[in-house]
Amino acid sequence: MTVSTDDTDGLAGGADRRRLHEEIAVAAGARGAVYALAARTFTQPDAELYRALDDGRVADEFATLLEKSGLSVDPPDLTVDDEKEILSARYNDLFVVGFSEVVDKTDGTVDNYGPPVSLYESDYRSEVSWNDVNLDLARAYEYFGCQVDQDDRRNHDHFRLQLEFMGYLCRREAAVDETLAQARLDFHDRHLRVVTGGVADALNSEPGTGIYGELAAFLDRFTEADVDDLDARIHGEGAA
Secondary structure, eight states, X not given: OOOOHHHHHHHHHHHHHHHHHHHHHHHHHHHHHXXXXXXXXXXXXXXXXXXXXXXXXXXXXXXXXXXHTTOOOOOOOOOOOSOHHHHXXXXXXXXXXXXXXXXXXXXXXXXXXXXXXXXXXXXXXXXXXXXXXXXXXXXXXXXXXXXXXXXXXXXXXXXXXXXXXXXXXXXXXXXXXXXXXXXXXXXXXXXXXXXXXXXHHHHHTSSOXXXXXXXXXXXXXHHHHHHHHHHHHHTTXXXX
């Protein structure tokens, strides 16, 4: 059987498109898994998470996923030197426990402050109200069929929730809807890049941040690379 030149070009083009779709699906799925793993790691460690950190499984999983992500980003160094109790205390000191400061010793006036590093986007958005940030996020979550677990008692702008949501968008893009690239880029621009940069900068100014400072710095690099790649793909400038 002979095939015309036009048909041959069409078949080759179709094969190239299928290969491109497969590459995008693999990369998006891997990036989704990176975001999900980061969300799991960026929390107070339970016994299971601590064991996975201590024996290197979390670091190995990050490295494996990054090789499939299509992004040139070095994996984070998640070497754990602390015992579980000390690592938990480090997390609490950075993200949970606030502090008080006596501002007037004559009358005992005290100012109360939150933890050194906030995990809420609204704390890094002085130009936008708390309500506007969380309402915009609530609408985004609802539009894609996601809900915040009320038992967790976290606002919509919590860093971990945003990482989980981006992971969901990536997995959905990989499985059923390549057009979600634009939605992912919008979510980065409106929210995730803001809170990621804020948390990374705040941790960079604190001493003794351990794996949390390393993970935040990695996520700042990773989200930046993800944005660059999405922007290039959407606007036809080639891969990052």
